[in-house]
Amino acid sequence: MRFIPITPAQRDDMLRAVGVSSVDDLFGVIPEDVRLSRPLDVPDGVSELELLRHLRQLSDRDLDSSRVVSFLGAGCYDHFVPSIVDAVVSKPEFFTAYTPYQPEISQGTLQAIFEYQSMICQLTGMDVSNASMYDGATAMAEAAHLAASVTKRRRVVVADTVHPEWIETLRTYALSGTLEVALAASRGGRVDVEALAEAAAEAAAVIVADPNFFGNLEDLTAVGRIAKNAGALFVVAMNPMLAGVLAPPSEYGADVVVGEGQPLGNAMSFGGPGFGFFACRSDYLRRMPGRIVGRTVDVDGRAAFVLTMQTREQHIRREKATSNICSNQALCALAASVHLASLGPAGLADVGRACVSKAHYMYDRLVATGRFSPAFPDTAFADEFALAYDGNAREMQEAMLERGFLAGLELSRFSSELSGIVLFAVTEKRTREEIDRFVEEVSSL
Amino acid sequence: MSDLDEVSTGDPRPAEVGRLIFDRSTACARCTEMPALDVPDVDLDAALAHRSRRTAPLLPEVTEVDLARHYEHLASVNFGVDSGFYPLGSCTMKYNPKVDEVACRMPGFAGVHPYQPPATVQGVLELMHGLQEALGEVSGLPHVSLQPAAGAHGEFTGLMTIRAYHEANGDPRKRVIIPDSAHGTNPATVAMCGYEVTTIPSDERGGVDPGALEAALDTDVAALMLTNPNTLGLFDENISRITGLVHSFGALAYCDGANLNAVLGKARPGDMGFDVMHINLHKTFGTPHGGGGPGAGPVAVTDALAPFLPGPVVALQPDGFRLVMPERSIGRVRSFYGNAGVLVRAYAYIRAVGGDGLTEVAEQAVLSANYLKERLKGAFDLPYDRPCMHEFVLSGRRQKRESGVRTLDIAKRLLDFGVHPPTVYFPLIVDEAIMIEPTETEGLETLDAFADAMLAIAAEAARDPEVLHSAPHVTPVRRLDEARAVKEPVLRYSPPCLD
Numbered sequence: 001m002r003f004i005p006i007t008p009a010q011r012d013d014m015l016r017a018v019g020v021s022s023v024d025d026l027f028g029v030i031p032e033d034v035r036l037s038r039p040l041d042v043p044d045g046v047s048e049l050e051l052l053r054h055l056r057q058l059s060d061r062d063l064d065s066s067r068v069v070s071f072l073g074a075g076c077y078d079h080f081v082p083s084i085v086d087a088v089v090s091k092p093e094f095f096t097a098y099t100p101y102q103p104e105i106s107q108g109t110l111q112a113i114f115e116y117q118s119m120i121c122q123l124t125g126m127d128v129s130n131a132s133m134y135d136g137a138t139a140m141a142e143a144a145h146l147a148a149s150v151t152k153r154r155r156v157v158v159a160d161t162v163h164p165e166w167i168e169t170l171r172t173y174a175l176s177g178t179l180e181v182a183l184a185a186s187r188g189g190r191v192d193v194e195a196l197a198e199a200a201a202e203a204a205a206v207i208v209a210d211p212n213f214f215g216n217l218e219d220l221t222a223v224g225r226i227a228k229n230a231g232a233l234f235v236v237a238m239n240p241m242l243a244g245v246l247a248p249p250s251e252y253g254a255d256v257v258v259g260e261g262q263p264l265g266n267a268m269s270f271g272g273p274g275f276g277f278f279a280c281r282s283d284y285l286r287r288m289p290g291r292i293v294g295r296t297v298d299v300d301g302r303a304a305f306v307l308t309m310q311t312r313e314q315h316i317r318r319e320k321a322t323s324n325i326c327s328n329q330a331l332c333a334l335a336a337s338v339h340l341a342s343l344g345p346a347g348l349a350d351v352g353r354a355c356v357s358k359a360h361y362m363y364d365r366l367v368a369t370g371r372f373s374p375a376f377p378d379t380a381f382a383d384e385f386a387l388a389y390d391g392n393a394r395e396m397q398e399a400m401l402e403r404g405f406l407a408g409l410e411l412s413r414f415s416s417e418l419s420g421i422v423l424f425a426v427t428e429k430r431t432r433e434e435i436d437r438f439v440e441e442v443s444s445l
Numbered sequence: 446m447s448d449l450d451e452v453s454t455g456d457p458r459p460a461e462v463g464r465l466i467f468d469r470s471t472a473c474a475r476c477t478e479m480p481a482l483d484v485p486d487v488d489l490d491a492a493l494a495h496r497s498r499r500t501a502p503l504l505p506e507v508t509e510v511d512l513a514r515h516y517e518h519l520a521s522v523n524f525g526v527d528s529g530f531y532p533l534g535s536c537t538m539k540y541n542p543k544v545d546e547v548a549c550r551m552p553g554f555a556g557v558h559p560y561q562p563p564a565t566v567q568g569v570l571e572l573m574h575g576l577q578e579a580l581g582e583v584s585g586l587p588h589v590s591l592q593p594a595a596g597a598h599g600e601f602t603g604l605m606t607i608r609a610y611h612e613a614n615g616d617p618r619k620r621v622i623i624p625d626s627a628h629g630t631n632p633a634t635v636a637m638c639g640y641e642v643t644t645i646p647s648d649e650r651g652g653v654d655p656g657a658l659e660a661a662l663d664t665d666v667a668a669l670m671l672t673n674p675n676t677l678g679l680f681d682e683n684i685s686r687i688t689g690l691v692h693s694f695g696a697l698a699y700c701d702g703a704n705l706n707a708v709l710g711k712a713r714p715g716d717m718g719f720d721v722m723h724i725n726l727h728k729t730f731g732t733p734h735g736g737g738g739p740g741a742g743p744v745a746v747t748d749a750l751a752p753f754l755p756g757p758v759v760a761l762q763p764d765g766f767r768l769v770m771p772e773r774s775i776g777r778v779r780s781f782y783g784n785a786g787v788l789v790r791a792y793a794y795i796r797a798v799g800g801d802g803l804t805e806v807a808e809q810a811v812l813s814a815n816y817l818k819e820r821l822k823g824a825f826d827l828p829y830d831r832p833c834m835h836e837f838v839l840s841g842r843r844q845k846r847e848s849g850v851r852t853l854d855i856a857k858r859l860l861d862f863g864v865h866p867p868t869v870y871f872p873l874i875v876d877e878a879i880m881i882e883p884t885e886t887e888g889l890e891t892l893d894a895f896a897d898a899m900l901a902i903a904a905e906a907a908r909d910p911e912v913l914h915s916a917p918h919v920t921p922v923r924r925l926d927e928a929r930a931v932k933e934p935v936l937r938y939s940p941p942c943l944d
Contacts (some may be wrong), residue, residue: 001797003540003731004809005888011809014816014889023808026815026832027711029680034717040710041582045799048544055793059553061568063561072558075780082477084509086550088516096525096541098533099737104860104920107462108523109736112516115466118938122502128936131737134594137780145637165780172755172776175605176639217494245489247498260780269549270569271559271781272594273739285934291737295463296930299915303463304922308930314597314633315871319642324597324633331735341466341512342476345501350479353489360492361484380494401562409560432483 001048065268069434070406071362073384073425074213075136075163076271077263079241079351080429085265085338089331099291099327103306104298109330110305113293116337123243123340124257125250126279130290132333133325136260137169139276140207140237142289142323143256144170144179146280147205147233149287149322155180156205159191159223161212162237164414170207179204189216189376189386191223200230205256209237210249214423215359215384216376220252228253240264240277240336242382244348245356256280265339266332275329275336286312289323354428355383362426362435363387369443375421384425386411393420396445403441461518462921466505467938469515474506503940522921523736524865530891532817534836534868534880535628535676537706537728544797545732545790554789559781563767569785570766574759576743576792583803584702584722585715586745590754590771591783596703599723599742600634600670602755602778606721606746607668607697608638609753609775616695618667624653626676626872631701640667647874651829652681655690662694672701673717674708676872676880677829678814678836688718697721697750705729706884707811707835710804721746730791741787757782809885810835813892817883820896824903828875836882838875845877850906850913852877857924858905860917862898 006014020026027035046054065078072078089095093108100106100113113131120129133139144156158167160183167183174181182203184196191208200206206227210218220236227234235256236249241263249257262274280288286309294308314321343351363385366372375386389396393410400407408425411418426435490497507515525531531538549555553568563570577589593599604621611618621635622643632642645661648654653671669691674680681687688698700714700722706729714722726732727740734740746754755778757768768782798806811834818827818837825839841852856866856879868880883892905912917923 001542001544002802002805003542003798003886004805005886006809006813010889011812014812018812018815018819020815020832023812026811027808029682029832029834030708030712031682031685033685034712036585036710036712036716040800040803042579042795042800042803045797045802048797051544051793051797052547054796055548055551055572055789058568058572059551061571062553062557063565064552064556065558066552066556068565070558072560074560076559078558082509084476084512087513090546091516091520092527092541093520093523093525095546095733095735096527097523097736098531098536098538098734098865101533102524102856102860102866103925104857104917104922105522105524105865106736107921108519108521111463111465111519112736114936115938117936118465118467119502119504121937122504134598134738135779135781137777138594138598163780165777168777169779172605172778175608175775176637178637178639217496220496243498243502245498246493247496248502267550267555267786268558269555270557270566270785271783272779273784273786275739285936292936294930295935296926298922298925300923302922304925305463306925306927306930308927308934308936311931313629315629317633318629319632319636321629321633321636324601324630324637325595326597326630327595327738327740329594329735329739330737331733332739334736337466338512338516339477341505341507342509343504344475344506345504346473346506347475347477347479348504349498349501353486354479354482356489356492357482357484357487360487380492380496382493397562401565406558406561428479435484 001045068404068406071408071424071426072406074409074423075260076268077425077427078268078429079263079427081265081339082342084342085335088338089335094334095331100307103304107305110293112334112337113330114295114305116333117293119337119340120277120279123240124279125248126257127282128285129277129279130288130292131328133276133278133290133328135274135276136237136258137166139258139278140166141170141173142278143235143258144205146256146284146287147235148179150233150284151204151231153202153204155182155203156207157182157184157199157203158207159184159186161186161191161214162207162209163213189214189379190218193219193222193226196223197226200226200232203230203232205233205235207235211239211382211384214376214386215381217380217382220249224253242352245352246382261332261336265335273329273332275332287322290325291328351428355426358430359383359385359426362424365439369439371443384423386421386423388421393422396442399445400442405438462522465938466507466515469507469511470505472506474508476507476509476512529863530887530895531865532867532881532883532895533865534882535703537882537884539731539884540886541731541733542794542797545793548793549786549789554785563765567765570759572792573788574761574766576788577759579795580724580743580745583709584724584745585713586722586747588751588754589743589745590756590758591743591788592755592778593723593742593744594779594784595738595740596723596725596742597630597634598778599744600630601637602744603699603721603723604634604638605775606750606753607699610750611667613773619665621667622661622669624671626874627670627672628676628701631670651677651679652683653687655683655686658687659690662690664694666694666696668697668699670699670701672704674704674834677838678833679829679831680834684717703728704835707807709807711807720750726787726791731794732787732790739784739787741784806885813883813885813887817881817892817896821899824900836880839879840875841877841879844906848906848910850910852879854913854916855902858902858913858916859898860920864895864898
């Protein structure tokens with residue numbers, strides 16, 4: 001396929017207008033010693049028909065969510081996405097636009113981001129939200145940077161119950177020497193508040209996820225108090241899909257709320273793209289990373305939207321910017337807005353209630369088989385839970401895969417201490433029949 | 446009712462500008478409903494440790510038709526590549542092929558979970574492996590990590606890889622050199638990576654001044670960050686000498702890949718002596734910009750840097766494609782494996798166009814830029830009058846001096862011609878800069894219409910500058926009060942009773 005509309009005759013006219021006899025003359029500025037003197041070793045182009053055939057062959061080799069009953073979560077979730085979402089994000093005026101630098105012809109993107117920011121404030125209980133970031137893990141790392149900048153301290157304390165890949169990401173960001181990462185130990189699947197109280201002294205931030213990586217609810221009241229006493233910023237990572245049923249982190253004194261937005265309106269897509277959301281109290285607005293849209297008026301007094309607070313940003317502040325980020329995940333944030341608007345407050349609560357109810361139903365049934373035991377007894381969870389399997393968990397998962405199930409995530413890949421523990425996620429897409437069938441099959445192994 | 450009022454005043458612009466989705470809300474209106482709960486309804490407050498939500502979030506309550514119309518309206522006041530010419534310099538706003546949108550939605554790519562067993566995701570892993578190979582070949586830097594989510598994220602990743610390399614050699618360094626023509630993300634990235642910025646001036650031909658570079662170099666320098674072709678659209682002829690100088694001090698050369706479209710199949714950063722580069726898939730490889738993202742900024746490196754790359758990366762092993770962590774990896778720079786949905790589109794683009802086609806892309810992108818430069822250089826100042834690559838930079842200083850018309854006015858007037866303006870006021874080293882990148886995907890008629898519009902605006906500037914000062918005239922909204930947006934920030938919707 002070629003996406004070049006210029007004809008050979010037009011090309012000759014253009015060469016004449018430029019005053020050269022061939023295109024090669026234009027590349028004469030590239031010194032001989034760095035010029036590529038052979039064709040690229042990339043397969044030749046193909047027609048659309050051939051391309052689609054090739055891509056379908058690749059796609060068909062994967063076991064997609066329509067062909068398996070999945071209980072996998074751990075940061076990426078298989079929620080139902082209503083048809084209106086893809087109808088909106090497929091509009092080329094949205095997806096073929098760039099960052100809205102020219103507000104007069106970008107009101108669609110700008111207003112959509114303003115609405116997104118409004119909804120994120122509602123879910124998190126925070127005063128202000130940025131226009132979105134790369135993903136939940138990087139939003140959390142940016143929150144750590146913000147905390148360091150606000151408190152003039154370098155050490156951030158993060159609960160070891162946060163998603164291991166998010167902690168790894170934070171550690172990578174800290175390799176620059178601008179941050180120091182300390183882990184707070186956990187007990188019973190939740191951060192150990194006594195250990196945390198000690199670790200939090202002189203910290204820039206106390207960071208927890210709620211629900212945490214294991215699906216458990218943290219004691220946000222206690223953690224918030226510890227952060228406040230230490231003069232640290234209280235950073236909470238939350239699952240936005242539970243915002244209809246779980247009280248917002250603002251009620252526990254959170255200063256910054258971040259999270260992975262994929263559950264809202266975005267396909268799992270092998271882990272990306274989703275988006276990170278980032279919201280905070282208005283005190284930190286001028287140190288907040290990322291793009292922000294504000295409302296103003298045009299010369300005729302008409303309401304309109306524009307990128308604002310740009311003196312924080314790299315194109316003006318260069319090395320003194322709050323972050324090097326110069327984009328957002330606008331299309332993914334748009335999908336989230338459409339999904340949230342399509343649910344409304346009642347729908348969001350219904351989804352949360354369905355996930356929590358189904359997860360608790362499955363938990364009870366699996367424990368009742370006697371083959372699974374609670375990994376963290378007496379700890380409240382929402383839509384995801386960890387169980388210890390009394391046999392070889394890997395073999396169980398393989399056997400269940402043959403029966404058409406993705407039987408959760410076995411956690412030894414993150415730590416040998418977690419060997420044999422399986423993390424199950426249950427979304428509103430799972431039916432009682434699927435759960436019952438899973439329980440029967442797994443207990444017959 | 447307000448709609449009719451607006452229409453009756455004869456205002457030509459859409460009456461719905463600024464009407465929020467919240468303003469369409471009607472109590473208890475519903476769009477998406479859940480099936481009846483088929484398991485026992487849990488006591489939420491008890492299950493959630495008495496932390497259940499008591500006040501519902503204020504979300505819109507709308508029906509599907511409300512949503513369809515709301516977003517159709519927003520789309521109608523938005524401008525994308527499919528709307529018209531978008532010569533936004535350094536952003537490579539090329540056409541986004543429709544087949545790529547089909548590709549990324551295929552169930553085997555969109556519907557797979559990142560923690561599925563590798564045997565159940567061999568298709569997407571093979572695709573990612575194929576993309577790694579293609580990007581390695583195009584860049585001349587054979588080892589690729591697809592993790593970074595955007596160009597700036599790629600910059601961060603690349604510099605952190607350089608940092609890890611120096612530290613592993615027991616030779617930690619302090620500074621990174623950047624030319625004054627660099628994009629703002631470069632110095633911001635340097636600071637984020639814990640280095641100091643040393644800025645060096647460009648020479649009179651717009652390239653790196655080798656003398657200034659040599660003077661700035663010492664054994665505390667970790668790297669030089671350079672865009673080549675640079676932000677003026679000029680290829681630095683001294684590139685081998687520059688990277689050689691950098692290496693002679695034990696420093697490394699980082700290539701900002703923003704302008705890779707210009708040299709596809711013609712020259713490779715790896716062959717120029719660069720050690721690391723990031724590649725903006727949303728520029729060079731036709732994936733859509735999405736109104737600001739998602740993009741993807743894979744990083745490609747030399748053999749020496751490969752062990753430090755962030756992971757996981759895809760490797761072909763005897764039992765198939767596997768995700769592996771490079772030996773001395775800096776770790777993850779995000780969760781999971783990158784923006785796979787964007788990677789699928791880029792792979793589809795590369796396979797569609799092919800190696801031969803990529804070279805044609807560069808040739809046409811460069812020819813189209815030179816064509817426009819020739820058509821416009823009489824009416825506007827051209828500070829660096831040399832054959833350009835894929836873009837060129839004009840200056841509006843003549844118009845400013847002679848008519849008091851600024852580049853911003855020219856950009857705003859272009860909106861009335863149905864064109865997205867070029868990048869303006871960048872690079873910083875050109876007064877009243879107008880940076881034009883037509884890309885290869887525009888027809889001659891479009892290029893000529895743009896040149897005609899620019900010439901007409903230059904004539905207007907001389908004849909009737911007020912038309913430009915007050916532009917745009919026919920857009921959904923006109924110039925905005927940006928100062929007010931900062932002074933009185935309104936950053937979210939508040940219900941009327943709280944206003």
